Amino acid sequence: GNSVTQMEGPVTLSEEAFLTINCTYTATGYPSLFWYVQYPGEGLQLLLKATKADDKGSNKGFEATYRKETTSFHLEKGSVQVSDSAVYFCALSLYNTDKLIFGTGTRLQVFP
Amino acid sequence: AAGVIQSPRHLIKEKRETATLKCYPIPRHDTVYWYQQGPGQDPQFLISFYEKMQSDKGSIPDRFSAQQFSDYHSELNMSSLELGDSALYFCASSPGSLYNEQFFGPGTRLTVL
Numbered sequence: 001g002n003s004v005t006q007m008e009g010p011v012t013l014s015e016e017a018f019l020t021i022n023c024t025y026t027a028t029g030y031p032s033l034f035w036y037v038q039y040p041g042e043g044l045q046l047l048l049k050a051t052k053a054d055d056k057g058s059n060k061g062f063e064a065t066y067r068k069e070t071t072s073f074h075l076e077k078g079s080v081q082v083s084d085s086a087v088y089f090c091a092l093s094l095y096n097t098d099k100l101i102f103g104t105g106t107r108l109q110v111f112p
Numbered sequence: 113a114a115g116v117i118q119s120p121r122h123l124i125k126e127k128r129e130t131a132t133l134k135c136y137p138i139p140r141h142d143t144v145y146w147y148q149q150g151p152g153q154d155p156q157f158l159i160s161f162y163e164k165m166q167s168d169k170g171s172i173p174d175r176f177s178a179q180q181f182s183d184y185h186s187e188l189n190m191s192s193l194e195l196g197d198s199a200l201y202f203c204a205s206s207p208g209s210l211y212n213e214q215f216f217g218p219g220t221r222l223t224v225l
Contacts, residue, residue, distance in 0.1 A: 036216075043116075043202060044155070044216040089154060097168050098206065099145065100214060102154040 002027045006090050006103035013080055013110050021075040021106045023064075023090035031092040033057075033066050033073040034100065038087045047075075047088070080110045114138055116217035118203050124223045125193050133188040133220045137205030143167070144186040145214060146178060147202040155202060161186055162208075193224045 007022040025031065035047040035057070048057030053068035062077045073090060090103040117136040125131050137144050143162045147155040157170035161180035172178075175193075180186045190197060200221050204214035 043218040044204075046213060046215070049213065098143065098160060098214070099157040099168050099170060100147075100155070101157070104154045 002031070002092065002094065002101055004090050004092055004101055004103035006088075006106050009087075009105070009107035011106060011108045013108070015082055015110055015112050016079045017110075019075070019077040019080045019084075019108065021088055021090075021108070023073045023075065023103060025071050025073065025090075025092050027071075027092055027094060029095055030068075031094050033064070034091045034093070035062070035064055035073070035075050036089040036091060036102075038089065038105070040086070044089065080108070082110045082112055084108060085110045116203055116205050116215055118201075118217040118220050120220060121218065122221050122223075124225065126225055127193055127195065129193050129224075131190045131193060131222060133190070133201055133203075133222070135186045135188070135203030135205075135217060137184050137186070137203075138207075138215055141205035141207045141215070142184055143206045143208060144180055144184065145204040145206075146172075146186070146188050147204065149200040149202060149219070150196075151199070158188070190222075195224050198222060198224045 003026045032051045034049045036044040037047045048059040050057040050066035056065045064075045087105045089105045091100045119134045145160040146158040149155040158172040160168045164180045178188045200219045202219045204216045
């Protein structure tokens with residue numbers, strides 16, 4: 001079936017550290033890939049997306065590259081801030097349906 | 113910019129009661145999605161509507177029903193509530209089916225006692 005696997009959290013970092021959150025997927029066909037962020041008590045916000053192989057999504061210093069050969073979409077940021085503390089969800093959608101299939105989420109905690 | 117509006121934001125019900133959750137999409141968005149997020153879990157797709165017709169269905173219990181109205185707002189009706197229905201219910205909207213980008217509302221937190 002179609003699924004998303006994320007690294008388990010929490011990920012705990014000091015401010016200005018480098019961030020990587022791993023995400024791999026299993027899907028039939030060619031999915032679109034997304035990273036959503038959920039701040040405490042809030043809804044999901046789209047952070048970035050990529051719709052085809054080798055596309056790089058980027059936003060607010062975060063980046064992720066759609067790697068078809070490794071079926072991965074790892075999230076990276078060069079220098080995290082305390083305000084980046086949130087839960088990050090990797091997700092996919094398939095061509096013939098809009099529904100999003102989410103990973104289990106990774107909690108990021110950034111300390112000053 | 114206008115966002116997806118959900119009401120109520122919080123709802124407390126007893127077992128076996130009914131609940132109705134409402135979702136108002138971003139203006140000119142004609143597609144609505146419902147997701148359920150249990151405590152500490154990832155959001156699970158329930159159902160979606162495009163131009164007032166059901167477009168996809170996920171793991172929605174038979175006790176739940178939903179519809180999209182002529183003004184594109186949507187309602188999720190939940191009957192015979194169970195303790196396990198306690199969750200955060202998100203609505204998302206997008207401008208057209210298969211657009212790929214979904215804009216999420218703040219969610220309705222349902223607590224069943």
